[in-house]
Amino acid sequence: MSSNDVTHHAPDDHAHHDHDEHGPAPGLMRWVTTTNHKDIGTLYLWFSLIMFFIGGAMALVIRAELFQPGIQIVDPMFFNSMTTLHAIVMIFGVVMPAFVGLANWMIPMMIGAPDMALPRLNNWSFWIMPFAFLIMLSTLFMDSGGPAGGWTLYPPLVLQMGDSFAFVIFAIHFMGISSVMGSINIVATIFNMRPPGMTFMKMPMFVWTWLITAYLLIATIPVFAGAVTMLLTDRYFGTSFFSAAGGGDPVMFQHIFWFFGHPEVYILILPAFGIVSSIIPTFARKELFGYDSMVYATASIAFLSFIVWAHHMFTTGMPLAGELFFMFSTMMISVPTGVKVFNWVATMWRGAMTFETPMLFAIGFVIMFTVGGLSGLMLAITPADIQYHDTYFVVAHFHYVLVPGAIYSLMAATYYWLPKWTGNMYDEKLGKMHFWISTIFVNVLFFPMHFVGLAGMPRRIPDYSLQFADWNMIATIGAFGFGFSQLMFVYIIVKCVRGGEKATGEVWEGARGLEWTVPSPAPYHTFETAPVIEPSTVTR
Amino acid sequence: MSTATGYFIPHDARWPIVGSIGLCIFFYGFGLWLNEAAFGKELFFIGAAIIVFMMFGWFGLVAKESESGTYNTQVDSSFRICMMWFIFSEVMFFAAFFGALFYARSFSGPWLGGVGGGGAEMTNAVLHTGHDYVWPSNGPGDVGGNFQPMGWFGLPLINTLLLLTSGVTCTLAHHAIRAGHRKPFIWWLLATVVLGAIFIGLQIEEYIHAYTALNLKLTSGIYGSTFFMLTGFHGFHVTMGAIMLFVVMIRAIRNHFSAENHFAFEAAAWYWHFVDVVWLGLFIFVYLF
Numbered sequence: 001m002s003s004n005d006v007t008h009h010a011p012d013d014h015a016h017h018d019h020d021e022h023g024p025a026p027g028l029m030r031w032v033t034t035t036n037h038k039d040i041g042t043l044y045l046w047f048s049l050i051m052f053f054i055g056g057a058m059a060l061v062i063r064a065e066l067f068q069p070g071i072q073i074v075d076p077m078f079f080n081s082m083t084t085l086h087a088i089v090m091i092f093g094v095v096m097p098a099f100v101g102l103a104n105w106m107i108p109m110m111i112g113a114p115d116m117a118l119p120r121l122n123n124w125s126f127w128i129m130p131f132a133f134l135i136m137l138s139t140l141f142m143d144s145g146g147p148a149g150g151w152t153l154y155p156p157l158v159l160q161m162g163d164s165f166a167f168v169i170f171a172i173h174f175m176g177i178s179s180v181m182g183s184i185n186i187v188a189t190i191f192n193m194r195p196p197g198m199t200f201m202k203m204p205m206f207v208w209t210w211l212i213t214a215y216l217l218i219a220t221i222p223v224f225a226g227a228v229t230m231l232l233t234d235r236y237f238g239t240s241f242f243s244a245a246g247g248g249d250p251v252m253f254q255h256i257f258w259f260f261g262h263p264e265v266y267i268l269i270l271p272a273f274g275i276v277s278s279i280i281p282t283f284a285r286k287e288l289f290g291y292d293s294m295v296y297a298t299a300s301i302a303f304l305s306f307i308v309w310a311h312h313m314f315t316t317g318m319p320l321a322g323e324l325f326f327m328f329s330t331m332m333i334s335v336p337t338g339v340k341v342f343n344w345v346a347t348m349w350r351g352a353m354t355f356e357t358p359m360l361f362a363i364g365f366v367i368m369f370t371v372g373g374l375s376g377l378m379l380a381i382t383p384a385d386i387q388y389h390d391t392y393f394v395v396a397h398f399h400y401v402l403v404p405g406a407i408y409s410l411m412a413a414t415y416y417w418l419p420k421w422t423g424n425m426y427d428e429k430l431g432k433m434h435f436w437i438s439t440i441f442v443n444v445l446f447f448p449m450h451f452v453g454l455a456g457m458p459r460r461i462p463d464y465s466l467q468f469a470d471w472n473m474i475a476t477i478g479a480f481g482f483g484f485s486q487l488m489f490v491y492i493i494v495k496c497v498r499g500g501e502k503a504t505g506e507v508w509e510g511a512r513g514l515e516w517t518v519p520s521p522a523p524y525h526t527f528e529t530a531p532v533i534e535p536s537t538v539t540r
Numbered sequence: 541m542s543t544a545t546g547y548f549i550p551h552d553a554r555w556p557i558v559g560s561i562g563l564c565i566f567f568y569g570f571g572l573w574l575n576e577a578a579f580g581k582e583l584f585f586i587g588a589a590i591i592v593f594m595m596f597g598w599f600g601l602v603a604k605e606s607e608s609g610t611y612n613t614q615v616d617s618s619f620r621i622c623m624m625w626f627i628f629s630e631v632m633f634f635a636a637f638f639g640a641l642f643y644a645r646s647f648s649g650p651w652l653g654g655v656g657g658g659g660a661e662m663t664n665a666v667l668h669t670g671h672d673y674v675w676p677s678n679g680p681g682d683v684g685g686n687f688q689p690m691g692w693f694g695l696p697l698i699n700t701l702l703l704l705t706s707g708v709t710c711t712l713a714h715h716a717i718r719a720g721h722r723k724p725f726i727w728w729l730l731a732t733v734v735l736g737a738i739f740i741g742l743q744i745e746e747y748i749h750a751y752t753a754l755n756l757k758l759t760s761g762i763y764g765s766t767f768f769m770l771t772g773f774h775g776f777h778v779t780m781g782a783i784m785l786f787v788v789m790i791r792a793i794r795n796h797f798s799a800e801n802h803f804a805f806e807a808a809a810w811y812w813h814f815v816d817v818v819w820l821g822l823f824i825f826v827y828l829f
Contacts, residue, residue: 025552033552115549117618120598124556131564135571163575170567177563180629188621192614193547222629226636230769236574237758238684239765241640245681247673247762248640249648256636319658528546 023524032127035119036524037104042421043126044101045414048094049490051133055089056483058082063445063479065462066472079462080148081140087151091268092175093133095402098410099271100125100182103210106417107186109515109522110204110539112531113193118185125182132174139164139171150460152257153228155242155250159235169232176221183214183221190214197533201295204513204540205288208295209274212302216263216270219306224260227253251316258309266305269369269401270298272409273340276362278513279416280344283359284351285510290343291540297336297343304333314382315389323382330380334373341370356508357431361412364404364439372400375450390460393453399446404439411438411489418496419503423521426496434492437485445478512538548610555598562590599787603804607796616803623807627814630777634818637773641766641825649673649762652680678761688754689763692827695746699739700823703778706735707816710785710809720799722792729789729805732812736782743775770826774818781815784808 024030024039031043061082065073074082104122108115116122140146144162147153158165190203190211200208231253233239240246242253273294281288288294310318310326318326344366353359375397379385388394411434418426448471453459457468464472503520518526533539566587573580605611611619650656653673654664664671668680676689690696713728747768750756758768788805791797797805 032557033554035550035553114547118622119549120553120556121622123553124559127556127560128563131560135564135567163577166571166574167568170571174563174567180626184622184625184629187625188618191621192618218625218629219632222633223636223639226633226640230636230640230765233758233765233769239758239769240679240683240761241644241765243679243681243683244648244652245679246683246765247649247652247677247679248644248765249651252640252643252648255643256639259639317658319656 033123035115035123037108037116037119037122038421038522038524040116040122040126041101041103041105044097044104044129047126047129048098048101048410049493051089051093051097052486054137055086055094056486058086058089060479060483062086063476066464067476068473069464069466069469071463074462076462077145077148080150080460081146083460084147084149084151085137085140088136088147089133090402091151091264092172092179093129095268095406095410096179097126097129099210099213099268100186102206102271102275102410102413102417103182103186105421106515107189107207107210108193109518109526110207110513111190111193111198112195112514112527112533112539113189114525114528115193116185117188117192121181122185125178125185128174128178128181132171132178135167135174136171139167142167152254152261153231154257155231155234155253158231159242165235166232169228172228173225176225179217179221183217186210186214187218195527195530195533197535197537198539201292202533202537202539204274205277205291205294205298206271206274209270209277209298212298213267213270216267216302216305220260220263220267223256224264227256227260230256251313251318254313254316255310258312259306261312262309263302263305265398265401266301268406270301272365272369272406273298275409275413275416276344276365277340279358279362279412280347280366281512282416282508282510283356283362284348284353286347286351287512288343288540289346289349290339293339294343297339300336301333304329304336308333311380311382311385314385327380327382331377334377337373341366341373352510354509356415357426357428357435358412358416360432360435361408361415364435365408365412368404368408368439368442369401372397372402372405375400388453390458391453392449392457392459395459396446396449396453399449403446404442411435414489414493416508417515418493419507420515420520420522422497422500423503423519424496424500425503426492426500430488430492430495434485434488437488438482441478441481441485443478445475445482448472448475448478513540547612548605548615555594555601558597559591559594562587562594566591603791603796606801606804619803619807623810627810630814631818634770634773634821637766637770638821638825641770644762644766645675649675649677676763678763681761684757684760684764685755687756687760687764690746690750690754690756690767690827692823695742695749696823696827699742699746700819702735702739702742703816703819706732706739707813709735710812714805714809717792717797717802717805718799722795722797725797726789726792729785729792733782733786733789736778736785736812740775740778740782743771743778767826770822774815774822777815777818781808781812784811 024036025033031039034040061074062079065071065079104116107113142162142164144164146164147158147161147168149158149161190207194203230239230241234241234243240248242248242250244250277288277294308326308330310322311330314323314326375393379388379394379397415426415431452468452471455468457464505519506516507520508516514531515522517531564587565583569580569583569585569587571580572578573584647656650673651658651660652664652668653671654661655673671680678684678687709728709731713725713732716725716728756767757764785808788808791804
C-alpha cells in the first residue's frame, strides 16, 4: 500500500511469504512512521530510559535538600514540585512506558504473532507520550511553576495552584489516551493474534500478566480522566464536585482517584511478576512451578485491586464499617501475592541454578519486593496506619515495591532480552557489578526511611527535626550512589547495542518459549507465517 | 469482500504523528485559553482542525483499504475487539461521573445535613448550622442561588422516547443491510441520524430552559454540576455517534457496504446503543429519582 516499499533486506528468517520483504525504512522518519512492533518497543524503551534519568534527577534534588535539616538548596515550593513531578514522571513516564515497550517487543514474539493487532494505533500510542510529557514538564518553566500538591492531586490544595494547573490536567488526559489505546491494542493482540494451538494456558506468564494489566488500565484510566476533568471544571467552570459549600466533598475526589490509583499500583507490578516468572525458570532450568496458580493469583490480585482503594484514606475519615472492610480486603491481597512468591521459590528449589545478571535482578526482586510487601501488610492495619500515614514509612514501603520491585524487573528484563534484541551479549562482568552496586545503594537509600518514618518524620516536607538527621544523611548518600550507578546501566546497554560477543538464537541454556526459536537479533519481521504449535511445544 | 490471505500490517503510518501534533496544539491552546492568555483560542481551534483533518485522513485510508479487500477476517476481529474495549473504557468514564452523583447523594449530602453518624452531627451544628439536606441540593452555601430542578416529564421524556426509537431504527437498518437491502438501510440510517439530531436540538432547548426559567446552571452546586456534566458529556457522545452514523450513511450511499462486510456500520451501531443505555441510566438517576 505504501509508496515506501523499501527492499532493504533484513536477514531472512524461516518465514516465507508471498509479498516482498520489508526491512526498516531509511532515515529518521522511520522512527516517526514505523508500524513495526519491535521499532515501537525500542522507542518506548529509550523514552522511558530518558525519563528515568529526568525523574531520577528530580529525586536527587529532593534527597540533596534532605541531606541536612533546614532549607539549603531549593525553595519549598520547588521542592514540592519535585516530589510531585518525580512521582508523575516515574509512574507515567518510566514504569508504564517501559512495560508497554516490553509488551510491544515480546508479546508478538512470545505468542507467535506477526505484529501487534493494530500497528498504526500502536504508533500513535507511543507518539503521544513525548508530547504529553512536553506539556507536563513545560509547567516547570511557567510563572506559577509545576504542580506542587502531590501526584495524587488532592483538592482543595491542588485547585490553589497557579495557571499551570490546566496544563497538568491536559497532560494527564493526553497520557491517558496513550495508555488506553496501547492497552486496547495489547488486549486485541492477545485475544486475536494467537496462532492455532497457542491456547490461553500455553501463554507465557508475561503475556498473561499483561492481558490482566491491560484490562486494569482500560477499566481505571477513564475513571482517572473523569476525576481530573471534575478538578478542571471545579477550577475553571464553577462546578462544586469537591466543594462542601456546594454540596460536594473533597473526600469524594480521594475515593474516585484511588479507585483508579490502587489498580494503578498493580498496573505497575503485574508485568513485573510476568517478567520474573519468565526469568527464574530459565536460570533454574526448570518449568515454572504452579503455572495455573500463577494465572489465577494474577487474576485474583486484579479483582481485589478494585475493592481496596480506601486503605489509602484511613486517616481521611470514613465510617467504621468502611475502615474494617478495606483493612480486611487489603490483607487478602497477600494471599495471591504469597502464592506467587512461594511459586518463585519453589521454581528455584532443586533447580540447576546459575546466577547471570537477569537472574540476580530477579532474585533481588523476589527478596526486596517481599520486604515492601510485608511493610504493606503493616500499613493495611487501620489502627497502625493512623500512626504510619504520611510518614517516611509509607515512602519506604512503596519505594521498596517500586524500585527494587518494578525497576529491578525492568533491569532484569533488559539484561534478559538484550541479546535477543541486539544479537550481542552484554558485558556480564559489568552487569553483575551493576547489580551489586545498585542493590547495596538501594538499601542504603530506602531502608533508613523505615526508621525515620516509624519515628514520625512526615513525607513531602523539605525540612525536618534534628533527630532524623543521621538517617537522612545516609539515605541521601544511598540516593546519589544508586542514581549515579545507573549510568553504568546506560553504558552497558550502549556497549551491547554497538557490539559484543554474538548471541545464539536460544541465548540462555534453559530458555523456554517461542521468542528463543528465532535468530538473535530478532529479524525485523517474525512469525509472518504462523508457527505450528503442537500440544507438546514448549511455549512458556 | 476480503480477498487478502495474510494479516494486514501497514508499512508506514503518517497520520498518528499528525494526530499527536494536533492534540498537543489543542491541549496547549485550551490551557492558554482557560487562563485567558494570548493565542489560546486560536491554538485551540487550529489543534481541533488538525485533529478533524487527521480523522478524515486516517478513517478515509482505512475505508479505502477495506474497500480494496486488504483486510481478512482476522483483521476484522481485531477491529471488533478494539471497538468493544473502547466502549468499555467509555463506560468507565461515565462511571466516574455516576459515582460522583451517587456519592454526593447518599454520602456527602446527608453528612453535610448532619445525618450518618461519625462527626456529621457536630460538623453540621458548627459549620453548617441549620442546613438540612434534601436532594436536589446546592449545598449549605446555597451555591448559585435558588434553582428549580429539571423534571422528568416533558422534554426529557420526549428525548427518552426519541433515543429509544432511534435504537429501533438503527436495528432495522442492521437487519436491512444483513439482508442486502441497500435502500432501506440508507433510509433507516437517515431516520436514526435525524432522531439523534432532534435529540440534540431538544437538549439545547432544555439547557436554555434551565438557564433562563429555572436558574439551573452548571454553577448550581452539586446538583447543577452533576446534572450538566452527565447530560453534557452524554450529549457530546450523542453528537459523536450521530456523526459516525452520518458518515456511515454517506458511505452507504457510495455503496461501500455489503450484506457480509459492514463493520463500520456495526461499530457505529454499538456506539449508538451504548449512548442509548447511558441515557437510560441518566433518565432514571438524574431525572426520575
